[in-house]
Amino acid sequence: MKIALFPGSFDPFTKGHEDIVLRALPLFDKIVIGVGSNTAKKYLFTLEQRIAWIKTTFKNNPKVEVIFYDGLTVDFCAKINAQYILRGLRNPTDYGYESNIALMNKALNNNIETIFMLTSPELMAINSTIVRDILIYKGDAKQFVPTSIQNDF
Known part of the structure; x- marks a missing residue:
């Protein structure tokens, strides 16, 4: 079984994140979206809210699972038997x-x-x-998040 981990803090989960997962689904038997803890980040949304949004986004897709993890990403991959880490790139800076x-x-x-x-x-x-x-500055961010969670914004 080909399992990929898509790790991130997802604060919040965006249409860009959704795009990567949807396009990667045909490549893997299962994609685990790992909501990780990043010690360098200050979060706007709670862990529970971020996980709930992602679960709502993929509620009709049995190939997607959402799990919190803490620690090294490669250790979590071993724990869930993931052979792949999936990452999205927007630009050369992301690649570097x-x-x-x-x-x-x-x-x-x-x-x-x-x-x-x-x-x-x-x-x-x-x-x-x-x-x-x-x-934070009370702007309308609905166009940047998945349709399934836009009412929360």
Whole structure:
């Protein structure tokens, strides 16, 4: 069984995240969206809210599972038997950052491959940091999050 982990903090989950998962579904038997804890981030939304939004987004897709994890991503991959880490790339800056993480993960566990997918062009400008800023300043961020959760924004 081909299992991919799509890790992130997803604060909040955006249309860009949704795009990567939907386009990757044909490649894997199962995609686990791992809502991780990043010690360098201050969160706007609770862990419970972020998980609920992602579960709502994929409620009709049995190939998608949403789980909280803490610790090293490669350790979580081993725990859930994931052979792949799925990452979305919007631009060359993302590649520079993500490729270094992929190399470190490979050094920690040679059995796990990182798969990069380019975000669809119309969604490349969307990122969680900007969406959070829009929300903090009372802007309308509905167009940047999945349809299934827009009423919460």
